[in-house]
Structures are given as C-alpha cells and as structure tokens.
Amino acid sequence: MYTKISGPAYTRREFMGGVPYPKITTFVQGNQKKDFDIELMLVAEESCQIRHTALEAARISINRKLMEALGTDGYYLQIRPYPHQVIREHKMATGAGADRISSGMRAAFGKPVGTAARVHAKDIIMVARSNQDGALRVREALKKASIKLPTPCKIVITKGKELAGKIGL
Numbered sequence: 001m002y003t004k005i006s007g008p009a010y011t012r013r014e015f016m017g018g019v020p021y022p023k024i025t026t027f028v029q030g031n032q033k034k035d036f037d038i039e040l041m042l043v044a045e046e047s048c049q050i051r052h053t054a055l056e057a058a059r060i061s062i063n064r065k066l067m068e069a070l071g072t073d074g075y076y077l078q079i080r081p082y083p084h085q086v087i088r089e090h091k092m093a094t095g096a097g098a099d100r101i102s103s104g105m106r107a108a109f110g111k112p113v114g115t116a117a118r119v120h121a122k123d124i125i126m127v128a129r130s131n132q133d134g135a136l137r138v139r140e141a142l143k144k145a146s147i148k149l150p151t152p153c154k155i156v157i158t159k160g161k162e163l164a165g166k167i168g169l
Contacts (some may be wrong), residue, residue: 042067081117
C-alpha cells in the first residue's frame with residue numbers, strides 16, 4: 001500500500017503531532033574494527049518506500065543467521081537507509097452502522113501511523129562484510145533478508161572479487 005513513491009517528502013516532524021518512533025533502532029552490528037576480506041552489498045533494483053517494520057524484520061533475519069554461523073566478531077553489518085518519511089492513514093469505520101459514524105472522505109488528511117525510508121533504484125540498502133570462510137553464509141543471509149523487503153534486490157560484491165571467485169560466490 002505504501003511502497004510506491006508518490007508526492008513530496010513528508011518529514012517535518014515539528015508540525016506533526018505524535019509520530020511513532022521507528023521500530024528499527026540499530027543500524028550497525030557485528031565487528032566494526034576488523035578489516036574483512038569480502039564485502040557484499042544489497043542493492044535495490046526499483047524505487048520504493050521501505051517501512052520501518054520491514055527494515056527491522058530484514059535486520060533481525062540477517063543478524064540471526066550471521067550470529068549463528070559466524071559469531072559476534074565474524075561479520076559486520078550496516079543498514080544504510082533511515083526511515084524519515086512519515087506515513088499517514090485515514091482510518092475508515094466499516095461494518096454495521098458505519099455510515100452514521102464515518103464522515104467519508106471529508107478532511108481525509110490522515111494520522112501518522114509509521115515511518116518509511118525512500119529508496120531509489122541502485123541505492124544500497126545493506127552492507128555486509130566477512131572473511132573468506134563466512135562469505136557464502138553472508139550471501140545466503142542477504143538473500144533471506146531481501147525477501148522481506150518490498151523491492152527486488154541484487155547482491156553485489158564490492159571487495160574481494162578474486163577471493164569470491166575462488167569460493168564460488
């Protein structure tokens with residue numbers, strides 16, 4: 001319902017009353033200090049809006065897979081987009097007697113119900129780094145995380161292409 005980008009950005013929170021906080025709060029996980037051999041990126045193929053709940057679901061999915069396989073020090077994960085866009089919804093009453101309660105489309109501006117991140121084609125959504133032994137697991141985890149996002153994604157190797165070729169990435 002909210003995946004298409006339409007209209008100007010709606011981000012000025014000082015004029016809105018009560019915007020809910022985004023569910024995603026952690027954007028960087030894993031070992032930030034270590035220099036890893038291979039870097040993989042999840043890149044959006046189409047422009048869309050990604051809701052904060054979808055970003056959090058993808059983060060939980062990839063983090064769980066990588067924690068089980070590589071431990072806390074065996075990978076690095078960064079989520080790039082931040083959900084600035086405020087999503088509004090005009091709630092309509094349905095059911096018996098709704099015609100007496102509802103006022104139809106009169107003053108249908110809507111109340112803030114959540115946030116979303118605007119992502120355009122070829123934007124980077126996630127960056128994951130690992131050593132040569134965990135690269136296949138990172139690719140599988142990125143593929144699982146891309147299923148939870150509303151846009152088709154591709155996985156691009158940006159660092160360590162010669163190592164990735166050796167292990168069959």
